[in-house]
Amino acid sequence: MSSLNIYNSLTRQKELFEPLTPGHAGLYVCGPTVSGESHLGHARPYITFDVVYRYLMFLGYKVRYVRNITDAGHFEEEGRDATDKISEKSHLEKLEPMELVQKYTNLYHWGMKEFNNLDPSIEPTATGHIVEQIEMIKDIIAKGYAYEKNGSVYFDVKKYAEGHEYGKLSGRILEDLLESTRDLEGQDEKNNKVDFALWKNAAPEHIMRWPSPWGIGFPGWHIECSAMACKYLGKQFDIHGGGMDLLFPHHESEIAQSTIVNGESPVRYWMHNNMITINGKKMGKSYNNVIKLTELFSGNHPILEQAYHPMVVRFYILTTHYRSTLDFSNEALQASEKALKRLMEAKSVLEQLNSDAWAVKGNNADLVQKLNTLCDECHDFMNDDFSTAKVLANFFELAPVVNSIKGGQIAGDEIGQALLEKMKTTFEVFLIQILGLKPIAETDHGHLDEVMQVLISIRQEAKLKKDFTTSDAIRNKLIQAGIQLKDEKDGTVSYTLQTS
RNA sequence: GGUCUUGUGGCCGAGUGGCUAGGCAGAGCUCUGCAAAAGCUUCCACAGCGGUUCGAAUCCGCUCGAGACCUCCA
Numbered sequence: 413m414s415s416l417n418i419y420n421s422l423t424r425q426k427e428l429f430e431p432l433t434p435g436h437a438g439l440y441v442c443g444p445t446v447s448g449e450s451h452l453g454h455a456r457p458y459i460t461f462d463v464v465y466r467y468l469m470f471l472g473y474k475v476r477y478v479r480n481i482t483d484a485g486h487f488e489e490e491g492r493d494a495t496d497k498i499s500e501k502s503h504l505e506k507l508e509p510m511e512l513v514q515k516y517t518n519l520y521h522w523g524m525k526e527f528n529n530l531d532p533s534i535e536p537t538a539t540g541h542i543v544e545q546i547e548m549i550k551d552i553i554a555k556g557y558a559y560e561k562n563g564s565v566y567f568d569v570k571k572y573a574e575g576h577e578y579g580k581l582s583g584r585i586l587e588d589l590l591e592s593t594r595d596l597e598g599q600d601e602k603n604n605k606v607d608f609a610l611w612k613n614a615a616p617e618h619i620m621r622w623p624s625p626w627g628i629g630f631p632g633w634h635i636e637c638s639a640m641a642c643k644y645l646g647k648q649f650d651i652h653g654g655g656m657d658l659l660f661p662h663h664e665s666e667i668a669q670s671t672i673v674n675g676e677s678p679v680r681y682w683m684h685n686n687m688i689t690i691n692g693k694k695m696g697k698s699y700n701n702v703i704k705l706t707e708l709f710s711g712n713h714p715i716l717e718q719a720y721h722p723m724v725v726r727f728y729i730l731t732t733h734y735r736s737t738l739d740f741s742n743e744a745l746q747a748s749e750k751a752l753k754r755l756m757e758a759k760s761v762l763e764q765l766n767s768d769a770w771a772v773k774g775n776n777a778d779l780v781q782k783l784n785t786l787c788d789e790c791h792d793f794m795n796d797d798f799s800t801a802k803v804l805a806n807f808f809e810l811a812p813v814v815n816s817i818k819g820g821q822i823a824g825d826e827i828g829q830a831l832l833e834k835m836k837t838t839f840e841v842f843l844i845q846i847l848g849l850k851p852i853a854e855t856d857h858g859h860l861d862e863v864m865q866v867l868i869s870i871r872q873e874a875k876l877k878k879d880f881t882t883s884d885a886i887r888n889k890l891i892q893a894g895i896q897l898k899d900e901k902d903g904t905v906s907y908t909l910q911t912s
Numbered sequence: 913g914g915u916c917u918u919g920u921g922g923c924c925g926a927g928u929g930g931c932u933a934g935g936c937a938g939a940g941c942u943c944u945g946c947a948a949a950a951g952c953u954u955c956c957a958c959a960g961c962g963g964u965u966c967g968a969a970u971c972c973g974c975u976c977g978a979g980a981c982c983u984c985c986a
Contacts, residue, residue, distance in 0.1 A: 445986045482986070564984085579915095582981075588914060589982075602984095609984050633986075656917085660981055686917085687980065694979065731935075732925065737918075737979065744924045747936035754935090757949085801926055805934040815950050819943085822951095880945060887947075898949050908949085 414795040416471060418651070419735065421659065421682040422581050426797055431650050432680065437473040438649035439465060440641045440679075442658055443535070445482040446516040450523045452703045452725075452740065453655075453688055453695050459726055459848075460685045460734040460798075461653045462529040466846050467794055478644045479532040480637060481520075483513040484539045484620055484630055509619045513539075523705040526722035528848045534644050538636040542622050545631045545639045548673055549610045549624075557672045561601040563613030563627035569606040572668050581667060581682060582660035608665050610635050634665035638678070641666075647674035653683040685734040690715065691741055703740075717742040720749070721852050727752040730800040730847055751808070756851045757908070758811035759839045761818050767829040774828030779813075783831055786810055787838040794846065803842055810835065868897070868905045 416429040431437045441461045444454055458479075468475045524531075538545075549565055552558040558567050572578055573586045589606045609632035614621040621628045641649065647670070654663065663682065670678035687694065690701045703713050711719030728748040732738045774780040786806045793802040814835070816822040824832075843849050867886055874882035887897050890907070898906045 442986085447986085485984090485986085566984095583915060584982075585915080605983095612984060632984075655986090656980060658981095658986080660915090661983085662986080689979070692978075728924090735917095736925085739924075741924075743922095743936080747924060749936095751935050754949095761950095796928095799926085802933080805926065808934055812951070816952095819950055875945080878945075884946075891948090896948065899944070899947085900949085906949090 414792045416467075416795045417797055418681050418683060419797045420680075421684045422679075427681065429650075429681065431473065432646075432648060435472070435474060437468045437475045437651065438645035439468065439475060439477045439651045439653065440637070440645055440649060441477070441479045441532075441652075442637060442654035442662070443480040443482060444520055445485065446513050446520060447485070449516060449704045449706065450520045451695070451705060452690075452708055454520075454523070455527060455705070455725060456688055456729055456734075456738065457653065457655050457685050458524060458529055459527055459729050461683075462527075462848055463730065463800060463846065464651070464653065464683070464798060465530060465532075466848055467798065470841070470846055476534070476645060477530075477532040478534045478536065478641065480640050481517060481535060481537045482633075482636065483510075483517070483537050484542075484636070485633060507619060510539075519706070523722075526705070526709065527726050528723070528850055530848070536640045536644065538631065538640075539620075541636065541640050541643070542631065544643055545635045546611075546624050548635060548639050548642075548669070549631075551673050552610065552669065555672055558610055559603065560626050563629060564601060564609060565611040565626055565632075566602050566607040567610055567665065567668060568603065569608070569668065570604050572672065576668070576671060578668060579664065582664045584660060584664065608632065608634060608661060610669070634662055635669060637662075638666050638669045638673070641678065642670060642674065648676055648678055648680065650679075651681045651683060652679040653685070656684040656686055659684055686737045689737055689739045692739060715742075718746075720745050723849060723852055724749045724752055727804075727849060730849075731804055733797075733799060733801055735797075752849070753852070753908075755804075755807055755811060755843070756849075758807075758814045759843060760851070762814045762832075762836055762839055765814075765817060765824075765832060767824060767827075767832045770824035770827070770829050770832070772829050774826055774831050776822075776826035779822070779826055780828065780831055783810070783813065783827070783835065787834055790838060790842045794842075800847060803847070807839070807843065810839075864895070864907055868907075871897075872905070 417426045418429050419426050439461070441457065444450060461477075461479075465475060465477045549558065552567065553560070553565065556568075557572055558565050569578055569586070570590075578584075578586055579589075586606065590604065611624060611626055611631055612629050613627055614629045618630070620630050622630060641652070652663070652666075667677060667679070689695065690699075690703070693699050693701060695702055701715055703715065707713040707716070708720055708725065709722060711717075724745060728740075728745060729738060731748065731751075786809055789806055790803045793799040793806070796802075813822060813827075817824060817827065827835075867890070871883045871886045874880075874886075890897060894909060896908050898908070900906060
């Protein structure tokens with residue numbers, strides 16, 4: 413069997429994954445900034461790296477998965493007046509940053525659960541690690557790679573570049589960055605415009621503030637990840653993940669900071685997922701096409717023709733390789749909805765197949781070989797930089813076989829007991845455990861099932877009497893209620909619930 | 913403007929130089945009292961123009977289109 417290869421953004425090629433500590437894997441993923449509601453764009457990295465996490469565990473690694481929450485920085489609540497932040501108002505009327513953070517953190521956690529993402533091993537908050545960040549900044553100053561200006565501290569990129577390769581991750585060239593003609597406000601304090609903030613002096617109206625050796629302020633954006641990754645995963649660790657938009661300056665700066673403090677480059681494998689577009693356009697406020705998760709799941713957005721179940725979204729994201737852009741459209745999502753349903757029904761059919769009377773070994777050599785290949789390839793595809801799209805394609809080749817066994821087009825003896833068990837395992841392991849998919853939940857199954865059996869038997873009696881008016885009426889009215897009856901070949905009747 | 917990525921059939925998307933990706937939609941057939949589901953078969957491609965090669969969706973160049981980053985935004 414093949415071994416896991418990961419595309420490393422740093423080297424721009426696929427590399428064999430070799431963990432620093434045998435048997436263990438450290439994974440750090442940049443989490444959300446909880447100053448607003450999670451949207452579709454957030455879904456992709458967390459689903460992508462959830463699959464990475466699940467697959468590493470499947471391979472037998474003991475994984476420590478750290479995903480932070482950025483709850484410090486420039487915080488404002490949408491729609492609030494700026495004066496809210498100033499102390500004219502009574503305490504309870506004022507914007508309380510931690511209340512805001514709590515609200516959006518809860519919503520984010522809800523979204524993650526809906527997507528069936530596993531909880532990370534540690535979910536550290538930036539505000540909970542102010543001390544570590546200050547210590548790190550002090551160290552960088554002591555080593556001469558940062559300077560203080562008016563209560564703010566900046567990282568000296570030019571000096572760093574003298575002895576280190578600044579830009580090695582993002583492909584930036586320092587000279588180009590220095591020559592950039594962009595003139596932005598608030599750059600005066602910096603010695604060079606490429607320098608970035610480690611600590612920012614807080615203006616009086618700034619709602620998040622902590623004391624530091626340089627005065628009241630708040631940490632710069634990049635330092636939190638360096639501090640928390642180092643604390644929980646060590647000076648050097650295996651995998652760091654995040655969206656491609658974070659490559660520069662965020663991850664480039666992380667490397668610089670950590671390299672100065674720890675004397676070595678922090679990350680062995682950098683992984684970056686691509687972005688999501690909507691109808692071919694990037695998701696952004698100017699296009700008015702940002703879809704929040706609550707809107708996505710409820711269908712309550714002008715762009716959306718219907719609600720989309722979190723599992724449909726997860727499935728759709730996994731049908732594309734994580735390094736490709738992914739375009740969202742109603743058409744694509746609706747196709748995914750049907751496709752996922754088909755796959756999950758095939759899985760359910762497979763589980764109900766009884767192979768007791770079958771030959772132990774299959775006697776259709778060609779078919780047996782084809783099915784074995786389809787199952788085995790799932791491992792190879794995952795090992796090839798997490799090619800979830802190919803894994804799913806194989807399941808669509810397995811599904812007709814499963815349905816054909818049920819339908820009688822393929823005899824059980826052709827497959828044999830052993831291979832059937834292997835197929836069951838493959839469905840369970842890859843679809844459920846690794847890709848994290850699950851059947852779309854059916855509500856109140858217990859009582860519904862009893863009621864359905866009554867209706868089905870009444871309809872059967874009508875059919876026996878050739879009273880098709882009655883039997884069709886039952887079926888048609890159930891359709892309107894979102895329940896689809898299916899007359900199976902063996903005379904039994906099954907039903908499925910519509911998803912939306 | 914700079915750096916990087918990308919352009920596949922009606923829609924979405926795999927694709928490592930030569931061998932059917934796959935899904936959804938369309939067409940036909942089988943099964944069915946009729947449906948649905950399922951099975952089988954099938955139509956429709958590699959942005960454009962050049963080049964390398966016995967052979968290119970895949971490599972190279974140019975043209976056109978799209979995207980990401982270049983910000984104290986995350």
